[in-house]
Amino acid sequence: xxxxxxxxxxxxxxxxxxxxxxxxxxxxxxxxxxxxxxxxxxxxxxxxxxxxxxxxxxxxxxxxxxxxxxxxxxxxxxxxxxxxxxxxxxxxxxxxxxxxxxxxxxxxxxxxxxxxxxxxxxxxxxxxxxxxxxxxxxxxxxxxxxxxxxxxxxxxxxxxxxxxxxxxxxxxxxxxxxxxxxxxxxxxxxxxxxxxxxxxxxxxxxxxxxxxxxxxxxxxxxxxxxxxxxxxxxxxxxxxxxxxxxxxxxxxxxxxxxxxxxxxxxxxxxxxxxxxxxxxxxxxxxxxxxxxxxxxxxxxxxxxxxxxxxxxxxxxxxxxxxxxxxxxxxxxxxxxxxxxxxxxxxxxxxxxxxxxxxxxxxxxxxxxxxxxxxxxxxxxxxxxxxxxxxxxxxxxxxx
Amino acid sequence: xxxxxxxxxxxxxxxxxxxxxxxxxxxxxxxxxxxxxxxxxxxxxxxxxxxxxxxxxxxxxxxxxxxxxxxxxxxxxxxxxxxxxxxxxxxxxxxxxxxxxxxxxxxxxxxxxxxxxxxxxxxxxxxxxxxxxxxxxxxxxxxxxxxxxxxxxxxxxxxxxxxxxxxxxxxxxxxxxxxxxxxxxxxxxxxxxxxxxxxxxxxxxxxxxxxxxxxxxxxxxxxxxxxxxxxxxxxxxxxxxxxxxxxxxxxxxxxxxxxxxxxxxxxxxxxxxxxxxxxxxxxxxxxxxxxxxxxxxxxxxxxxxxxxxxxxxxxxxxxxxxxxxxxxxxxxxxxxxxxxxxxxxxxxxxxxxxxxxxxxxxxxxxxxxxxxxxxxxxxxxxxxxxxxxxxxxxxxxxxxxxxxxxxxxxxxxxxxxxxxxxxxxxxxxxxxxxxxx
Numbered sequence: 001x002x003x004x005x006x007x008x009x010x011x012x013x014x015x016x017x018x019x020x021x022x023x024x025x026x027x028x029x030x031x032x033x034x035x036x037x038x039x040x041x042x043x044x045x046x047x048x049x050x051x052x053x054x055x056x057x058x059x060x061x062x063x064x065x066x067x068x069x070x071x072x073x074x075x076x077x078x079x080x081x082x083x084x085x086x087x088x089x090x091x092x093x094x095x096x097x098x099x100x101x102x103x104x105x106x107x108x109x110x111x112x113x114x115x116x117x118x119x120x121x122x123x124x125x126x127x128x129x130x131x132x133x134x135x136x137x138x139x140x141x142x143x144x145x146x147x148x149x150x151x152x153x154x155x156x157x158x159x160x161x162x163x164x165x166x167x168x169x170x171x172x173x174x175x176x177x178x179x180x181x182x183x184x185x186x187x188x189x190x191x192x193x194x195x196x197x198x199x200x201x202x203x204x205x206x207x208x209x210x211x212x213x214x215x216x217x218x219x220x221x222x223x224x225x226x227x228x229x230x231x232x233x234x235x236x237x238x239x240x241x242x243x244x245x246x247x248x249x250x251x252x253x254x255x256x257x258x259x260x261x262x263x264x265x266x267x268x269x270x271x272x273x274x275x276x277x278x279x280x281x282x283x284x285x286x287x288x289x290x291x292x293x294x295x296x297x298x299x300x301x302x303x304x305x306x307x308x309x310x311x312x313x314x315x316x317x318x319x320x321x322x323x324x325x326x327x328x329x330x331x332x333x334x335x336x337x338x339x340x341x342x343x344x345x346x347x348x349x350x351x352x353x354x355x356x357x358x359x360x361x362x363x364x365x366x367x368x369x370x371x372x373x374x375x376x377x378x379x380x381x382x383x384x385x386x387x388x389x390x391x392x393x394x395x396x397x398x399x
Numbered sequence: 400x401x402x403x404x405x406x407x408x409x410x411x412x413x414x415x416x417x418x419x420x421x422x423x424x425x426x427x428x429x430x431x432x433x434x435x436x437x438x439x440x441x442x443x444x445x446x447x448x449x450x451x452x453x454x455x456x457x458x459x460x461x462x463x464x465x466x467x468x469x470x471x472x473x474x475x476x477x478x479x480x481x482x483x484x485x486x487x488x489x490x491x492x493x494x495x496x497x498x499x500x501x502x503x504x505x506x507x508x509x510x511x512x513x514x515x516x517x518x519x520x521x522x523x524x525x526x527x528x529x530x531x532x533x534x535x536x537x538x539x540x541x542x543x544x545x546x547x548x549x550x551x552x553x554x555x556x557x558x559x560x561x562x563x564x565x566x567x568x569x570x571x572x573x574x575x576x577x578x579x580x581x582x583x584x585x586x587x588x589x590x591x592x593x594x595x596x597x598x599x600x601x602x603x604x605x606x607x608x609x610x611x612x613x614x615x616x617x618x619x620x621x622x623x624x625x626x627x628x629x630x631x632x633x634x635x636x637x638x639x640x641x642x643x644x645x646x647x648x649x650x651x652x653x654x655x656x657x658x659x660x661x662x663x664x665x666x667x668x669x670x671x672x673x674x675x676x677x678x679x680x681x682x683x684x685x686x687x688x689x690x691x692x693x694x695x696x697x698x699x700x701x702x703x704x705x706x707x708x709x710x711x712x713x714x715x716x717x718x719x720x721x722x723x724x725x726x727x728x729x730x731x732x733x734x735x736x737x738x739x740x741x742x743x744x745x746x747x748x749x750x751x752x753x754x755x756x757x758x759x760x761x762x763x764x765x766x767x768x769x770x771x772x773x774x775x776x777x778x779x780x781x782x783x784x785x786x787x788x789x790x791x792x793x794x795x796x797x798x799x800x801x802x803x804x805x806x807x808x809x810x811x812x813x814x815x816x817x818x819x820x821x822x823x824x825x826x827x828x829x830x831x832x833x834x835x836x
Contacts, residue, residue, distance in 0.1 A: 089460065092562075128534070132562065148534045148563070164531075171527035173534055173559055189555040190527025214620070215527070216555060232558065233576065255439040256579040257430040258446035267448075270580050286581035287450060301448060311455060311581070327458040373459035390460035 071337045072321060073352055073363065074384045074395030079370040081391040085117030086110050087129075091387035093314075093376035095134040095143075101385055102143060103392050104131030104376070109145060110392075125159035127152055127172075137179040140197075144184050146174030151186055151195075162195070168202030169193055170215070176230075176273070180222040180241070191215040192229050192237075205229070210237055211248040213269075219284070219314070223276030228283075230271035236283055249283075249292070259287065262299030266290045277317035280335075282324075284312035289324060291335055298335065306338025306355040307331050308372075318379045325374035330386055341386075341395075343368040369393040431575070431593045432802060436827050437600075437632040451798035455583040457774055461564065466768035472516040473509065473768065475501070475759060476536040476544025476565070478556055484523035485648060485673065486548055488703075489748045493571050494519060495741045496749030497545055499733070500756035502740075510763055518544075522552040533559035542763065543568065543773050545755050548748060550574035550620050560584050566774045570755035571748045573697070573720070574624050578798040586777050586799040588758065588788070589751045595697055595718040596629035598805040598820040602716065603667055603694055604638055606821055611641045613665035613691075615656055615680060617672050618645035625696060626671045636827050641665050646680075648673065653680050657687045671696040678707035685711050692716070700808050700815055701746060712810040719808045720747055721790035722817040730789040747790075754788030 081089050088107035095102045100113040108121040109131045121129045128149025135144050143154040150163040150172045162169050171190030178185050184195040191206035206215035212234040219230030229237040235250035251269050253260035259267050268287040275282045283290040288310045289300040302310050308329035316323050324331040329342040337357065343350035350368025354361050369386055376387035386393040429438045430451045440446060477497055480490035494517075501515050509515050518539050520532040529552040536544055544560075547553045548571035560567040561582045569577060569587040573595065578587055603609050614630065616622035622645065630640050641663040644656035657680075660668065668684060668691050670677045677699045684693060695704075695717040705712055723730075733753055737745040745753075758777070765782065766772040776782050778799055786793045794802045808815040 130534070130537075130563075148537070149531075171530055173527075173530040173562075175558075175562070188527060189530040189558060214551065214554070216558065218558060232554065232580075253439070253446070256576055257450050258439055259448040259450075260440055260444075260446045262447045268450075286455075287448070299447075309458075311458075371460055388460075 071339050071354055071356055072332065073339055073354060073398045074341070075352070075363075075365060075398045076396040077365060077367050077369060078394045079348070079367060079391050080112075080117070080394070081370070085119075086392060087119040087121070089390045091375065091389075091392045092130070092132045093134050094378050094385040094387040094392060095136060096378045096380050096383070096385060097136045097143065101378075101394075102134045102136075103385075103387060104134055104145070104147075106130050109134075120154075120159075125152075125161070127159075127161040127163060132173075132175060133177045135177050135179045135184075137184075137197075139179075139182060142179075144177045144179055146177035146186060148173055150174070151177060151184075153184075164190075167195075168204065169195075170202075170204045170206070175218045176220045178220050178222055180227065183241075185220050185222070185227060187217040187220040187229060189216050189218075192217045192220060192227075192231075194227075205237075205239070207234075210239070210246050212237055219271065219273030221274045221276050223281075224279070226276070228274040228276055228281055230274045230283065232271065233269050235266045235269045235271055236274055236281070249297075259299065262288075262301070262304075263297055265297050266292075267299040267301070272312060273315045275315045275317040275322060277322075278320050280317065280320075280322075282315050282317050282322045284315040284324065286311050288312075289315070291322075300333070300335075302328075306333065306340055306353065308340045308342065313373075313375050314377065316377050316379070321379075323377040323379060323384070325377050325386075327373050329372045330369060330374045330377065341365070341369050343370070343372050369395070430797070431597075431628075431800075432823070433593075433597070433632075434823060434825060436825060437597070437635045439631070442635065442827075450581065451579065451796065454778060454780060454797050454799065455581060457583045457771065457778075459564065459771070461771035462769065462775070464769055464771075470513055470768070473513050473763065474516050474518050474539060474541040475756070476533075476539070476541035476546070477517050477519040478522050478529060478532055478536075478544055478546030478552070478567075479519070479571070480523045480548060480552075481519060481521040482523065483521070484549070486523070489548055489571070489746065490523075492746045492749040493545075493548060493752040495737070496745060496752030497570075497756040499737055499740060499749075500753045500760065503736075504757075504760045510760075510768075515760065515763075520546075522547050522549065522556070527555055529553075529556040530559040532556070533563060533565065537563040537565060541565065542768055542770060543759060543777075545570055545752060545759065548572055550577065550624060553577050554580070557582055557585055564770055564774075566770060566777060568755045568759050568777070570751040574621070575628060575800075576624055578800040581798070583778060583799075584774060586758075586783075586795060587801050588755045588793050589747075589790075590720040590801050590803055590805055592625045592696075593628040594802070594805050595720075596626070597632065597823055598718050598807065599669070599694060600629055600632050600636070601821060601823050601825055602807060603669070604633070604636060605824055605826065607667070607692065609667040609692070610638050611664065611666045612638070612669055613642045613644070613660040613663055613667070614640045614669045614671065615644040615646065615653070615660065616670075617648050617676065619648060622671055626669075629669070629671075632825075636825050640669075646672070646676065648676065650676060651679055653683050654687075657683055657689065661687060661689060665691055667692045667694060669694045669696075670699075673698050674701040674704040675707060678704045678712070681708050681711055681715065697747070697808075702744070705810070705813060705815075710813075712813070715810045717808050718820065719806045719815070719817060720803075721750060722806045722819075723747075723750070723815075724817050725791070727789060727791075729787075733789045750790050754786075754790050754793065757788065758783055758786060758793075 088105040090106040093104040103110040128147040130148030133146035145152040153160045171188035176187040186193045216232035227239040238247045268285040273284040281292040309326035311327040314325040331340045338355040340353045348367040352363040370391035370393045371388035373389035382397045384395040480486035543566035553572040567585040575593040805820045
């Protein structure tokens with residue numbers, strides 16, 4: 001009797017243990033099924049080795065329709081540093097202007113023309129040596145330069161400077177400048193500014209006259225008659241130039257510490273940049289990337305797409321492709337296919353990681369981009385220029 | 400038979416259970432130490448992405464840069480309200496706390512014989528002045544800087560700090576969203592308003608049993624963002640605030656707001672604001688015949704509040720980011736030295752600035768004069784994790800926010816009496832309990 005009791009006790013004791021183990025196993029299987037995306041451990045970045053697994057489990061890259069689109073891949077990289085004539089290795093921005101290339105660095109404006117670099121600093125008339133953003137007016141050809149200490153219009157070889165003291169500019173640290181027809185727009189920590197080059201007047205947009213939470217703006221872009229402002233803590237502010245009406249886009253969950261749903265709006269309200277092309281708005285944050293086609297938002301993270309990192313400094317769209325400047329490399333996507341350029345840690349070589357639909361391959365590059373911390377980018381038909389934490393890189397479109 | 404069953408059981412134990420432990424979802428602590436019941440949406444679903452649990456790394460260049468030769472001093476920046484702001488008294492306390500630490504370090508030889516020199520900058524000048532001031536600090540070649548108190552200033556400065564890659568040690572701004580920007584160029588060595596809100600919520604609803612709380616707060620960012628964690632969590636435990644009234648900094652008449660509050664018949668009133676306005680509101684609460692217990696935000700822990708409120712301050716409860724009455728000998732020495740040097744008692748901003756500056760100096764002595772290496776050591780969550788400052792232990796979370804202890808402060812006999820905040824033990828309206836603080 002006693003023996004039987006002991007045996008029964010042992011059976012009953014083991015039964016819940018076994019059930020618990022089997023249930024746990026079941027949950028593991030469920031969690032690994034396609035579509036099970038609410039996984040706290042999903043924060044872990046995907047390594048190159050399991051990107052293939054990503055596409056197999058229903059990732060955003062597995063759209064067979066996209067397979068037919070050729071992914072532009074740039075190679076034959078050439079890198080430039082102070083040894084080649086740059087005033088500083090720390091490059092904030094780059095802009096292609098016809099046959100020349102303008103690079104903003106911490107220690108001056110560098111202009112690359114006919115194979116040579118020339119530097120312009122405050123001694124030449126710039127308001128500050130730190131050049132953070134550059135754009136070129138399509139109407140006049142004037143170069144507008146956002147610096148750490150004011151805005152400058154470079155025209156006819158002279159710099160005309162705008163500061164808080166001598167104009168109606170919102171703040172002297174100009175994070176982003178763009179030209180939109182006759183207007184010049186700046187994004188600053190004191191608000192967004194619109195300068196009418198015809199009337200010579202500034203209009204400032206802050207939380208007082210626009211649907212921003214705060215006046216802090218760090219990115220700005222234009223397209224289809226609209227201005228898109230990256231407002232720190234306020235998502236994206238859309239301004240229709242014709243009607244002068246605002247519309248804001250924020251993360252619907254309203255919380256800083258989570259993204260409840262990836263495709264319900266911008267992935268986060270702390271936005272760092274915007275860019276618009278081909279009817280698509282792209283929004284960068286330090287938490288991931290978002291796209292908006294006018295109807296639907298889509299979120300992209302480093303664990304569910306080919307994105308190099310969620311920490312994105314800058315974005316620029318050219319046609320269907322957006323170039324994403326992250327702290328772990330340069331990514332390019334049309335929302336379906338991806339190319340990410342990375343430099344090796346210990347040498348100048350690197351690779352382009354190409355994800356075309358469900359196919360992934362790594363293309364060795366020698367040399368690769370100058371550094372993985374990407375701050376600025378610009379592209380034209382055949383050439384890609386990249387501003388990095390340590391130098392500037394030029395890549396050629398591979399046919 | 401028994402042997403067969405045993406072998407089956409062993410198989411289960413060896414092969415199945417370990418798998419569940421290895422692959423099962425690890426239950427990590429919620430961001431901000433928030434119990435599940437008050438964590439956003441946690442009562443309904445899991446989020447797609449959780450932020451701030453794993454600290455970011457900085458992947459930019461700069462670690463290889465050598466310190467310049469021929470230096471005559473080691474410059475450390477300071478950003479605070481030094482003129483033209485209602486926060487000037489607090490800004491000066493912060494400056495004095497930082498100065499005291501710097502002077503002590505210089506008496507011990509500075510950095511390899513070079514004196515530390517503070518480069519003070521006022522953050523309350525032109526609109527968006529903080530960004531311009533950070534640029535000036537970069538031009539001055541500061542190695543890192545302390546700042547600030549105001550939440551707007553701190554946000555603007557932090558974004559510029561990222562661009563220029565100058566580390567910012569935040570010693571006075573408790574805005575939760577400051578470290579929620581995901582910028583890996585700052586640490587905060589003072590507890591934030593999220594921690595204060597949770598402590599107040601716990602005290603008001605669980606310890607004192609109130610269910611109908613009225614809120615009055617300034618119509619500015621400090622008021623809006625500061626109270627948000629309280630009001631959100633109050634909803635989640637089933638006790639939404641009954642009314643949220645607003646005022647402007649500098650207001651002296653709160654009659655209309657208090658009339659509206661009175662009509663809601665609250666069983667407690669929470670005043671969120673600066674010391675002066677909070678004291679005036681308290682006086683007008685009592686003159687309006689409202690006898691409910693009054694709770695305040697931590698800015699009332701000041702002589703100014705006690706002076707204006709007088710006897711009416713008795714029984715007011717608030718939070719504090721440290722315990723000024725602690726027996727910590729280092730704190731006692733600091734308080735005595737501060738009084739001797741500046742002729743006044745140090746406040747919370749002075750104490751935290753003292754800790755922040757000491758950490759800064761220690762970081763420089765550890766890794767030398769390189770901005771990125773300074774960033775690395777200050778954010779590694781090893782070197783300074785658990786740093787025992789005069790304000791207590793500094794515990795940095797994944798966003799480098801200080802998760803150190805919060806204290807309750809109650810006015811008794813004209814003085815604030817401090818005690819540890821009770822363990823967080825919130826229950827939802829339906830009675831389910833939350834986790835521990």
